[in-house]
Amino acid sequence: MIIASLKQGDDPAVLVGLSRKNAEELIKGHPIFKPKEETGLPVTLIIVGGETEESIMGELKEHFNIPDEVIDDRKAGHDGGA
Secondary structure (H helix, E strand, O other): OEEEEEEEOOEEEEEEEOOHHHHHHHHOOOOEEEOHHHHOOOOOEEEOOOOOHHHHHHHHHHHOOOOOOOOOOOOOOOOOOO
């Protein structure tokens, strides 16, 4: 996994690059937790994965206080700046 703090224009951004093994582990339900002390970011980084957004939300709601509304740029047609 690659984690980098960078700028997108004038805005701060976080880049996360995942290997195939990382992605496979996320799909199996093994989240990635990186405390801010390990990344240099001002927050703990938590990455989760699953077959669908609904299955991810169901799993997360069992363990965390997750809001009902989740932002998914892909549904809105966001191309990530490409």
